[in-house]
Amino acid sequence: MNTNAGIIKIPVEMYYMIAVRGEIEVKIGIPRALAYYAYYPFLTTFFEKLGLEVVVSDETTKEIMDMGIEDTITDACVPIKLFHGHVRNLMDRVDYVLVPRLVSINREATFCPKFLGLPDMLSCSISKFKNMLEVRIDLKKSRFELFMICMRLARKFKKGFFLAYNAYLRALLSFKNYTHQFLQGGIPPLGILGQKKNNPIHLAVVGYPYMLYDPYLSLDLIKKLISMGVYVVTPEMLCERDKKKQASKLKKTLFWTFSNEVIRSAYCLFENRTVDGIIHVTAFGCGPDFIVDKLMEIDAKRYKMPYLNITLDEHTGQEGLNTRLEAFVDMLKIKKAKKEAALA
Amino acid sequence: MKKVSFPYMGTSYIPFERLLKDFGNKVIVPPRPTEETISYGTKYAPEFACYPFKIVLGTYVQVLEAGADTLVSSGGVGPCRAGLYTALQEKILQELGYEFEMITLEPPGRHFRDLLQNIKKLINTRLTLRDYISISRFAWKQLVLLDKVERLSHKTRPLEINKGDSTRAYKKCVEMIAGAEKYVDFKEIERESELLYEAVEKRDYDPLKIGIVGEIYVLMEPFSNLEIEEMLGELGVYVERSMFLSEYTISNAVMDLFHMAGERDAKKMAAPYFKEMCGGHGRESVGNSVIFAKRGFDGIIQLSPFTCIPEIVAKSILPKVCKEHGLGFLTISLDEQTGKEGLRTRLEAFVDLLMAKRKKAGTLTVKSQVAKEMA
Ligand code: SF4
Ligand code: SF4
Numbered sequence: 001m002n003t004n005a006g007i008i009k010i011p012v013e014m015y016y017m018i019a020v021r022g023e024i025e026v027k028i029g030i031p032r033a034l035a036y037y038a039y040y041p042f043l044t045t046f047f048e049k050l051g052l053e054v055v056v057s058d059e060t061t062k063e064i065m066d067m068g069i070e071d072t073i074t075d076a077c078v079p080i081k082l083f084h085g086h087v088r089n090l091m092d093r094v095d096y097v098l099v100p101r102l103v104s105i106n107r108e109a110t111f112c113p114k115f116l117g118l119p120d121m122l123s124c125s126i127s128k129f130k131n132m133l134e135v136r137i138d139l140k141k142s143r144f145e146l147f148m149i150c151m152r153l154a155r156k157f158k159k160g161f162f163l164a165y166n167a168y169l170r171a172l173l174s175f176k177n178y179t180h181q182f183l184q185g186g187i188p189p190l191g192i193l194g195q196k197k198n199n200p201i202h203l204a205v206v207g208y209p210y211m212l213y214d215p216y217l218s219l220d221l222i223k224k225l226i227s228m229g230v231y232v233v234t235p236e237m238l239c240e241r242d243k244k245k246q247a248s249k250l251k252k253t254l255f256w257t258f259s260n261e262v263i264r265s266a267y268c269l270f271e272n273r274t275v276d277g278i279i280h281v282t283a284f285g286c287g288p289d290f291i292v293d294k295l296m297e298i299d300a301k302r303y304k305m306p307y308l309n310i311t312l313d314e315h316t317g318q319e320g321l322n323t324r325l326e327a328f329v330d331m332l333k334i335k336k337a338k339k340e341a342a343l344a
Numbered sequence: 345m346k347k348v349s350f351p352y353m354g355t356s357y358i359p360f361e362r363l364l365k366d367f368g369n370k371v372i373v374p375p376r377p378t379e380e381t382i383s384y385g386t387k388y389a390p391e392f393a394c395y396p397f398k399i400v401l402g403t404y405v406q407v408l409e410a411g412a413d414t415l416v417s418s419g420g421v422g423p424c425r426a427g428l429y430t431a432l433q434e435k436i437l438q439e440l441g442y443e444f445e446m447i448t449l450e451p452p453g454r455h456f457r458d459l460l461q462n463i464k465k466l467i468n469t470r471l472t473l474r475d476y477i478s479i480s481r482f483a484w485k486q487l488v489l490l491d492k493v494e495r496l497s498h499k500t501r502p503l504e505i506n507k508g509d510s511t512r513a514y515k516k517c518v519e520m521i522a523g524a525e526k527y528v529d530f531k532e533i534e535r536e537s538e539l540l541y542e543a544v545e546k547r548d549y550d551p552l553k554i555g556i557v558g559e560i561y562v563l564m565e566p567f568s569n570l571e572i573e574e575m576l577g578e579l580g581v582y583v584e585r586s587m588f589l590s591e592y593t594i595s596n597a598v599m600d601l602f603h604m605a606g607e608r609d610a611k612k613m614a615a616p617y618f619k620e621m622c623g624g625h626g627r628e629s630v631g632n633s634v635i636f637a638k639r640g641f642d643g644i645i646q647l648s649p650f651t652c653i654p655e656i657v658a659k660s661i662l663p664k665v666c667k668e669h670g671l672g673f674l675t676i677s678l679d680e681q682t683g684k685e686g687l688r689t690r691l692e693a694f695v696d697l698l699m700a701k702r703k704k705a706g707t708l709t710v711k712s713q714v715a716k717e718m719a
Binding site: 101103113125254284287289290295298 | 390392393394431432436439618619620621626650651652653654656657660661663
């Protein structure tokens, strides 16, 4: 019997499977954009513990932005353009690029339509993009949906149940840890571990995570404020329960998870008055935000809370932003001094 | 007595006015949107509000000035913004110092009881069950007929010899329908309308066919789309819109009750390209384009309000869809700055392009399916 023939007959897929199980790691790319900023500890930990090599796209640069602009239609909002740019940055150096289709993470709301249509947009706008790993995340279906999604992913990469289960738990833990850091006054995505509570001015900066925590897009707004002696509060730094309480303030719950987060934080702060003013950071041409912003603006007036809107796009200049921030902070300082003088 | 008013959209005000009157309200008919409406809208609405929002807000200001004290509008359950319109509009108008009651009719699927309660608020006379049936039957027939005469105008316009004939016929039909008193009148009106269109002098040729898809409000309200259908018709193009009012009402009110979202055909056709329902009419735009392609149309025009989210998603997908099906594609973004002249030039260029394509393919000999339908 010719043993050699038997060896040759092993199908190619088998070799691939052996390779996957063995040393050669699958490289999974995660674009540093949109939902990444809200959930990255979960994503990176899960895939790492699963034994894949995780490659996160580079931090946003002008080059990435330009690639994004090239591929998208002009009236798309900046964050969507950036996502396209980050995909381009990744797609040639990994086996899969993770593109989430975020549908819901709870029962009450969904996400901006552009999140829902993201994979469809990408496959039409970037013609060479063939290695998309589309993951649909619709957690309102059942309580175990997130777990099921993770298991399905594990099966796709031919990983065992226990390994996957362990990765899932670790990922949850790491996410919890991350939210905890926020509650302690840190801003982990920007590498800020803690802030001085006794800073004279406390300011809330509200907006979507992918606007606030992308230093290129937000022109480093948060760090700038901190360097001006401001204690910055972001929506993630408020406790979940307080935010939930504000839900009844609106006649109708907004349809979008992140927007609810933003507007509830604002109402929280209007009531507790733990900050001296609110800055709303939004993207040029953002659909949901025209409602969110106007509602907040009207109510800020009712609660007599100083309010500043900052709209960012790919052309916003650092200079103009700085002057606006400085003027706002100075105004608050003067106001505070006056109030204290009146009290004394 | 309540003085009720509502947003203006195409000819929908005719059955709506009648309905509200029969329910015992005083109705303030919203004026057709004009420059003035828009100027109120842009003044009071946030800058990035979508165009329909601005027009509707402007209309509200006008009717409140005219003395309305109750505003009725339809809600929606997202995920697009339309369902949240009223919440914000109410706040803005209150800020301006108007006093009124806002009644939002949510689609029946989720809050059926709320809907009934809201409808009850609008019924201010005693009616028997028979009255209800006859009132709704009347309004429905009116709606269907209005759609029918509009479709007829689309068919006749590209063929007319004297420019403007079909538009005149259409206006006359609308007048007749609006003036109907009793249900039995409709039979007569329907016949007369058909005769009116038949009387228009026509040429005999196979016109270019363009399908129009996009967001519902700019699709239905000619002021907001700069009367694009009329413009195209006069360029000798047969236009067909993907959505008409009666269908829209069915899909929003009836289908929703049974939790069937959207148009099912369109949904199926869109599936390979657009996998998720994302609010507004993004997916319908894609699906209907495929249907138009299958029926042998030459091109697609997508109408989207500036910053409209679902249409932006659709806009990223449509070029590929149209290319795969060999359709011409033009997208038009509408807001208060879109000019009529600019639009006409773009349309003319688009029509020329389609003509050239047809000649090259030599398809003039094969009569397409629509041409057969029209004959
Ligand atoms: S929420 Fe706004 S910024 Fe975010 S994707 Fe949607 S439109 Fe763009
Ligand atoms: S579908 Fe478009 S126009 Fe309609 S509410 Fe949504 S964004 Fe506005």
